[in-house]
Amino acid sequence: MTTPASRKRKTLHEYFDRTAHTSNDRSRTSSVLQLSIPGLTLIPEFISRDEETALLTFLDGQDWRTDLNRRCLHYGGTYCLMPPRDASAEERKRIESTILKADNIPAKVDLVVDGMMERGLYDGKQRPAFCIVNEYMGTQGISAHVENFRFDSPVCGLTLNNGDSIRFHELVDANDASVRSRGACKVPRTGKKQDVWLPPRSLLVMSGESRTKWQHEIRHIKRPLNFKRVSLTFRTEKLVR
Numbered sequence: 364m365t366t367p368a369s370r371k372r373k374t375l376h377e378y379f380d381r382t383a384h385t386s387n388d389r390s391r392t393s394s395v396l397q398l399s400i401p402g403l404t405l406i407p408e409f410i411s412r413d414e415e416t417a418l419l420t421f422l423d424g425q426d427w428r429t430d431l432n433r434r435c436l437h438y439g440g441t442y443c444l445m446p447p448r449d450a451s452a453e454e455r456k457r458i459e460s461t462i463l464k465a466d467n468i469p470a471k472v473d474l475v476v477d478g479m480m481e482r483g484l485y486d487g488k489q490r491p492a493f494c495i496v497n498e499y500m501g502t503q504g505i506s507a508h509v510e511n512f513r514f515d516s517p518v519c520g521l522t523l524n525n526g527d528s529i530r531f532h533e534l535v536d537a538n539d540a541s542v543r544s545r546g547a548c549k550v551p552r553t554g555k556k557q558d559v560w561l562p563p564r565s566l567l568v569m570s571g572e573s574r575t576k577w578q579h580e581i582r583h584i585k586r587p588l589n590f591k592r593v594s595l596t597f598r599t600e601k602l603v604r
């Protein structure tokens with residue numbers, strides 16, 4: 364009588380081989396999923412559960428920005444900051460034109476950057492030096508926008524804790540009108556939209572049209588009690604060639 368493969372007892376070797384795969388061997392990790400939006404891919408299980416827990420614990424102890432509708436952390440080089448929703452016109456202008464120096468990406472987050480480099484996501488480009496961490500609870504979200512053209516492709520987003528869906532809207536033409544100046548909501552759309560599910564520990568990789576001709580948003584919708592999604596969005600500056 365043969366035992367079905369699913370019920371066959373694992374040998375010690377098979378067991379440890381499997382657990383070893385949850386640690387640092389990036390080359391084996393799950394395959395890259397090509398999504399139907401041009402230039403958009405998703406890498407499930409980009410980091411292990413242990414790495415996710417360690418990152419969440421570390422990030423939770425950091426000094427979060429709390430003046431937006433969600434908690435944020437900004438890392439890397441210089442950064443343009445978004446004014447709060449209730450900022451006066453004068454305050455908005457002042458904040459939008461200010462470029463602040465942010466702390467470098469902390470060493471604890473390096474494992475994510477190392478993983479992206481090992482996978483060749485930034486081949487021939489600079490290592491990502493910019494990272495925004497967003498925390499979404501309850502109905503918190505982020506308005507539809509295209510990735511700022513000042514950054515190079517790809518733009519990569521890691522999801523931690525709870526999964527959620529990100530909504531994409533196709534634009535008539537590529538356009539990076541700023542969400543800060545409220546320009547993003549005036550850009551003509553084709554009416555085509557698509558929701559992409561972001562499972563915990565997955566990495567969304569946006570390049571090509573997915574970041575220049577499609578806006579993305581995390582919708583302000585009701586979510587289950589105790590819902591918390593933390594995302595880390597990595598960017599690299601365009602090299603002047």
Ligand SMILES: O=C(O)CCC(=O)C(=O)O
Nearest residue numbers: 495497505520581594596
């Ligand atoms: O939370 C996300 O996955 C999206 C974040 C984002 O679009 C941004 O920081 O510009």
